[in-house]
Every structure is written in structure tokens, then in C-alpha cells.
Amino acid sequence: MRLLFLGDIVGRPGRNAVIERLPALRDRWQLDCVVINGENAAGGFGINEAICDELITAGADAVTLGNHSWDQRETLVFIEREPRLLRPVNYPPGTPGRGANLIDTPSGKRVLVVNVMGRLFMDALDDPFAAVDREIDSCPLGQVADAIIVDMHAEATSEKEALGHHLDGRVSLVVGTHTHVPTADHRVLSGGTAYMSDAGMCGDYDTVLGMQKEESIRRFLQKTPGPRMEPGLGEGTLSGLAVETDDRTGLAIRVAALRLGPHLEESWPRFWD
Amino acid sequence: MRLLFLGDIVGRPGRNAVIERLPALRDRWQLDCVVINGENAAGGFGINEAICDELITAGADAVTLGNHSWDQRETLVFIEREPRLLRPVNYPPGTPGRGANLIDTPSGKRVLVVNVMGRLFMDALDDPFAAVDREIDSCPLGQVADAIIVDMHAEATSEKEALGHHLDGRVSLVVGTHTHVPTADHRVLSGGTAYMSDAGMCGDYDTVLGMQKEESIRRFLQKTPGPRMEPGLGEGTLSGLAVETDDRTGLAIRVAALRLGPHLEESWPRFWD
Amino acid sequence: MRLLFLGDIVGRPGRNAVIERLPALRDRWQLDCVVINGENAAGGFGINEAICDELITAGADAVTLGNHSWDQRETLVFIEREPRLLRPVNYPPGTPGRGANLIDTPSGKRVLVVNVMGRLFMDALDDPFAAVDREIDSCPLGQVADAIIVDMHAEATSEKEALGHHLDGRVSLVVGTHTHVPTADHRVLSGGTAYMSDAGMCGDYDTVLGMQKEESIRRFLQKTPGPRMEPGLGEGTLSGLAVETDDRTGLAIRVAALRLGPHLEESWPRFWD
Amino acid sequence: MRLLFLGDIVGRPGRNAVIERLPALRDRWQLDCVVINGENAAGGFGINEAICDELITAGADAVTLGNHSWDQRETLVFIEREPRLLRPVNYPPGTPGRGANLIDTPSGKRVLVVNVMGRLFMDALDDPFAAVDREIDSCPLGQVADAIIVDMHAEATSEKEALGHHLDGRVSLVVGTHTHVPTADHRVLSGGTAYMSDAGMCGDYDTVLGMQKEESIRRFLQKTPGPRMEPGLGEGTLSGLAVETDDRTGLAIRVAALRLGPHLEESWPRFWD
């Protein structure tokens, strides 16, 4: 199978990059499954139903979230009727929506997508390792799921790498999100799981995390409140990774970074061209 | 000028990679200045004088530190007689050693190297932005210094990017360390400063941050104490970045990621070959 | 001298308790100086000019703030013309207002009031110990100031106790604020400085930190957004401490907790009755 | 029933105060149940079997722990054979020992003791609210347990107060530990649960949290390593609270602070004399 994962979409530049380029990429590379983190899609803060629909129309099979899940209040409601939108699975019982789902892809495959949030330097949540273990135990790779994609929304590289190795051999991909900076450590771990500490963001990179520089910098220099943070206005760059899995095992065979757009060194899965 | 920066050396695999490969690289690319972060060089925890000497002999013009600066107590003493070893500049007054130094390179250039530590999710320290501003105000680029390299040892990408843009046009390079994962966002910012959120580590990447996987994972699963963390035993990979500056301005012209060794996608400054 | 310090005023119950009771207490005990922390006076979030005036009219010689200093944007402006309103002294240079002031009391004394913020589990700020040292060095007790009151707005008891002992013998009083719970450790330290880890709040104690219980509890159970937090509606309790100093040295002779109102065990300075 | 709770014992001064005074107090007040937090009993760091035995011999029916549970490695072993020693109940599954136990008292009562750890500014653990709910659901007050005592080992007053109100009417006592400073907010909440944000420590109060002042202060001024922290050497003070419950309901009727020894204002349950 051919999987594509795109990191946190930040505002209009991120959305435009996805909407303009994803349909052609999906077609050109015959992608089986596309997952996008959309926690900053609405002006940098959360997601709304119209934007979620747009991303699905553009080719996302699932959209994941993170610590910004509920920045738009309507998400608490529409997530209940949108099974393709996932919020972290280790939120407390009773949280609206779901944290994992077995997605049927257009090519007839079943992909388990899990969104989970780390705890280091993040909100107080229940154990992400145990939460993901429960999900994949009930939907094992190669038996129920043809592929398993885990979006680990977390700050600390230690927690992300530890989860990657912990799940190595049991899932197709562990990919981090949240830092909005792509890492250059994409690889297939020794057990066959593809791994990347952070997918980076889809957005304007001439910014601080996708948001305009001036106010972002000012908040480090001064401790006074200022204007609302706004997304950058420049052209958005796509950032994420491409994974090819073995159809028999669901494990990864090869992986490549995807970076298309200004500011970053370009990269794409040449093995699919 | 041709500058090379290498990220946190972790244990013997990291040291060996540097010692075996740096002399040839320095020669092959005619490097003017090499700076290495060595905060984890001694078994993952700090640095000692013998190792610091080894790194300088191998070709480092300066060695920077971070939150692990004092893991080896002898560092508190020998840093006073080693002007090429720098600890974060925003440590309190009275801290042994220095946080910035104007280094004379073998090629006759003067490079201001500044080591500074971020505050988000880190120790309580004084303002890193103000601290770096003071250093570069007293040693401006193009007047006193031929190049200025700032090692921002920090956790959060927001703080690193904000410092990068804050210093853009006033220093040659702002490069992050501490996360032990190389980022893929190396670039020249609009004002002419080279930037990369994290240089990654020099060490064994089949680990968690350079330390053996089993105990690192266990500490996320259990909250009980365990054996001391030990560095991985596999072959080390070099990770960092290469920057070429304009001799007239000291600003960056081009930048390339350096990744040589197993596990990571290889990269080097082809423009120097 | 007779000093009274009252902890964080939370909303209308806290303001009412102060306005209704302070004038009589000031008169009854012949107080020389009254300092009140007002960071939550405006509906739990910051302070405005009208409320600040009310507190001064009710008998406050100075009003201190904390991490909620700027919750009401107007405070950034009116603090410049209100020398009796103090914000943490270790905010960055350029922050509006002042962090310390030598107050002339109605009884003809001069009291240095310093507001400082801790760093453990709080915002990233510059060293509070160094910042207070600078203020008292330039205005020493018994020479320039007849009394010195330091409001240490901080979370961690370790940082508060350390500052208390650090300043012992050099100031009249180190009192903590921010936790909204009075501590029972008021005493005169061995060097003559009165100390209390937290003055508690002036507000409705049948709440969580002065704010209504239901939403406060819900936010620990669920990670979804909810209604705005509102102060409790019950009767407010005064909480703080009373200090008597030696007129010759400015150091403390005796100290008593002040707790007047429902829910808490009553306490007041019986030595003044 | 008559319950006594004593806060974190710190080193020898704390142990001596308990051993010398508890037997007489137990006898004088005809105490039904005594619970002591012992997480700092062994030189400030954890507990060992000999000390645990000493405390039980002195009159403790149960000993609770906290973030220092495993500072002495032997605790991982002997806790399995000591049902009166409790560690936080919300540690991960597989953690040695137990977090709650129904204790048979000498007077023939059954008291459920629960030790739980907060998450604000503490280790990453699973939800303390849910963990305590599970324990008391399986051992309800007035049905299975004659009294229920919850030791909430936590930093933030918000989390402690929220747990107090959350459990109000369902347990006899919610008492905080960990800050080593007694609070003055002991009371019976509206639903009948006794509450105190922090029991304070049993130890030498002329210190920082029970540890010698000089090194504690130095660590706030300098970021260099220093000598190991050692407990104070002065006379220890007992700190905690006394609760009388209604035998029919198990809820609290009255509560009083206990503070016996130097430095703190003395307090004891006069209603029992």
C-alpha cells in the first residue's frame, strides 16, 4: 500500500497547499490512504466542519487533531457525525468523538488510524502508550487492519522515539506532529515500522510555527498581552512523509520525506515516480 | 567562510564518528570553523577534559554545552582554563566558564560563538533573547566578528524559530540543539541568517535520543527507577549542517544538512565537492 | 510599625470583604501600612482602575499583582499613572508600570513595597532573587526604608521559603501569594524577617481558588472547553497577616495570621487589641 | 471515630517528633486511626523498611507515599509484604505495592486509606480523580468502610481543592501533602468531608522544606550542582490535622489543625481534651 501523511495544516496557506496539490499527488502516486493533521487548519486554532469537508474532498481519508482539537467549539458537536475526524484517543472517557477508527479506503483496504497525545510538556492525560496498545490489540496489523497509522501529537522527541520503538513491528507508521517543524529522521525501524519524529506543518514557513513573526517574537521579549496571533500570508508548503508497505504484512518497506513548496529543501518519494 | 556545526555528541558512538570523520571532512571541504555541541559526550552525561581535548584535536574550534553542562563535576573546574568550551550564556552571574567567545580560526578569521539556553520546558534562566543581543551588540558581525554562530539549546520549536527570526540579519547562523533529532528546515532566512531548528545528534540512532532503547521505553511505561541509562552501542551517525557565508557581510549564502552514517538519509554540502 | 498584608482579592466577594472591613480594622489597629494583592480583583482576572481606586480608598497603601497583571488590558495604561499599583519587578525591561516603590504612609513612614514573581511552574522570567536584591540594595532597611514588604507571587513553597531565608534580616516581611490558600507557617525567621508562604485569598472559600466549583472541577475531569470561570457568590473572607516591626531596625517583632469571615478558622492579631 | 493525619515526615527530626510524641497522643485522645505520609522519612528521600516499622510501632495504622516513593530502592521490594504502606494509586498497572487498602484499626473499625498523586506540575500519571472514584465505588463509606481517608499528594491548590469538592460527601477526609507547608484552610466542606489543602511536614521548620537552608537557597541562585541535600538538624515539629467523624455516616463533624513543636503557632484538637 501507498500511504501519505501530512503534518499540521496551519491556516489558509496550509489549506490552499493541500487543496491545490493533493488531488494531483493522490492520482499521480496512486495513493491508497492519506491522513492529515488538521488541528490548526482554522486560522491556526482548531478546525471547523467546512474545512474538514474540504480536506476530505481534497483526498484525506482521515483527519487527526491534537491539543487544539476544541479551539473551535463546533468541533465538539460535528465530530460525533464525522467518523473520519479523530481526536487524541487518550482524552478522558466521555470526550466527544473517537480517537481511532478503521477506515475503508477507496482501493478497498482497511487502515486503522490512531491519534494520541504525548504527556511530556503537554496537558495531563492518561498514558498514551497503554492507550495505543489497547487500540492495536483489538485491531491487529495483518489480521484486521491492512495498515496502521499512529499520529503521536507530542512535544518531546524522547516520548515520540520511545513510542516508535515500543510499537515497532506492530504498526505500519508512527509519525509525530505538533512541533510544526519537519524532522529529517524518517526511516524504517528494525521491526518494520516507518517512523518520523515530526511531519512538520503544511503552512507558511516564513513565520514562527505558521503564525506571523512579529507578534510571536514579541511574546518572547515581553510578557504583556498583544494582538491575536494570525497565520502567515505567504505561500504554503506541504510537509509530511510517504510510506510504502508490504501488502502481506502491513509493515513498511520504504519511506520518504515529502516537502513541496518554498523555504524547505524539496523532497518527494522518487521511488513512486 | 565555510562553517560546520555538529549537534549533541552522545557517548562513544558519537565521539567515534566525529574523531574518525571530521579531520578528513575539514580537509576535504577546507572548513574555516567547526563548532560541536558536546553536552552528552561523556557516556551521555556531560563532558570531561580528555574528551574536550579529543574533540578539539579532531578539528573543533569550539565546543558548546547545554542543560547537561555540569553532569561531570570536573567541568566546573576545567572550563575555566579552556576558552574553547562554552556553556549557556544566560546562566547566572558567577557561573564558571563563559557563554560566548571570539574564536581565532586557523584560517585567520574571527568567529563569535554563543551558546544560549531556551526557557520553554527547560530550567529557569534569564532571558535568552536579551543575553544574545548583548553579546552580538558588543561584537557586531562584519565589524568585529567575521562570522557569528549561535547554538540555541532548547526544547520548543517556537522559541528556536523566534530567536532565529529575531537575530536574522545580525548573525551568520542560529542552530538549535537538545532534541537529538535533526530537523529538515535548514535554510537561509530572509535577512541572511542561516537557520536550522535542531542539528540532531552525533550518535547511535537506533536508540531513544542516543541512549539504549529498553530502559528509555520502560521509563515511559513504568514510574519506578531502573538501571542507569547507557548510550547505544551501534555505529554513530554525524548530524549537523554546513553553511557558507559571504566574506564581506558574514551572512549566509547557502546551507546544507549534514547527515553521514546509518539510519538517516544521507546529506552533505554538494556545493563544496 | 504595624503592617497588614492581604492576599489575592478574588472578584466581588473579595472586594466587598475588603471594602466593608478594612477601614474599621485600619482604624482599630492603628495600621501604618496596608498592602493588598489585587491580581484577581476584577471578576477573577486582573484589576481595573475603578477597582484599584476603591482599594486605595478603602485603605490600601499599595496594591500588588502577579501572573494575572494584564488580564484587563487597561491596566497596561493606567498602571503608568498609579504609583501605588505594582506589577512583578522581574518582568522584562520595557514592561509598563513599576515593580517596586517607596510608599509614604499616612503616619509619615516610608515603606518599600516589592512585587516579584517566582519561576517554578510559572512564566519564564528573570531571576527573582537577583531582582529583589537589587531593589533592597538601593533602598536599604533602616536607612532609606522604615519597612520593606516583599510579595513573592509564586507556586512552589521551596522557592518562597528559599527567598524568605535569603532575605532574612534585610526586609521586614516576605509573604507569598498566588495559591489562594493561606498557610499556617507565619513566623519571624531567625534574622528578624516575618514570613508566611501564602497569605491566602480574600474571597469566597466555598469554591476552587475563589471561582465557582462546578466548572473548576469539570476541567479536571474533562479536557473540553466550557463556560468562562466565574467567581463564587458567597460571602468573602479576609485572609492575610499582621506584622509589628521594631521602629529602630524595621525588622519584625511579632506576626499573626488574619482570617476573618466564613469557612476558615478565625485569627487576628490579639496583641493589638 | 477519631482520626489523625500527619504530613510528610522529613528525616530524623520528623521521625523523632513522631516517635516521641505520637504514642502519648494516641493514648490521650483515644485515636481510632492514624495515617502518616512518610515519603521523605529516610534522610529526606523515600522510606526504608526499618523506618516504616518504626512508624507503625509508634502508632501509624497506615503510611502513605508520593513522588519520592522509590527513592530507596528496597521500597520496591518490601512494599509488597507491607500492606500498611501505600503508594499513589494512579501509578501504572504493574507498579509494586498498592495504592489503597481497607485497614482494620485496633478499635475494630475499617478505614479505607487511599494515596493518590496530582498531575499539575508533577509526573505524568493517569487521572487521579477517576482513580479515587474507582476505589471508593468499590468500598463505599458507611457500607464497607467506617471512614475513608484520601491523601492527595500534589503541588497545585486548584487540583487539591477540586478533588476535595469532587469527593465531598463520599469520603471522611481529603488531605493534601507534598508542599511541606501546612495550610490554614482545614474545615468541613458542605457535604461533610473534612478538608485541608496541605498537612504540612513533620520536620525541622528552620529549613527549606525540611532540608538545610544553605544548599537549598544556593540552588535558586546558581545552576551548578552542589552537595547532596541534607535534612535540617533542629527539633522537629508535628504537623497535620485531627478529624472527628460521625459513627453512623463516616462523615466529618469537626476538624482541627495539629501543630506541635517549634516555629509554628501551636494548634491541637481542644475538643478532645
Ligand SMILES: [Fe+2]
Ligand atoms: Fe499544531
Ligand SMILES: [Fe+2]
Ligand atoms: Fe499541537
Ligand SMILES: [Fe+2]
Ligand atoms: Fe543533548
Ligand SMILES: [Fe+2]
Ligand atoms: Fe540538552
Ligand SMILES: [Fe+2]
Ligand atoms: Fe491570584
Ligand SMILES: [Fe+2]
Ligand atoms: Fe497568581
Ligand SMILES: [Fe+2]
Ligand atoms: Fe514530601
Ligand SMILES: [Fe+2]
Ligand atoms: Fe512529594
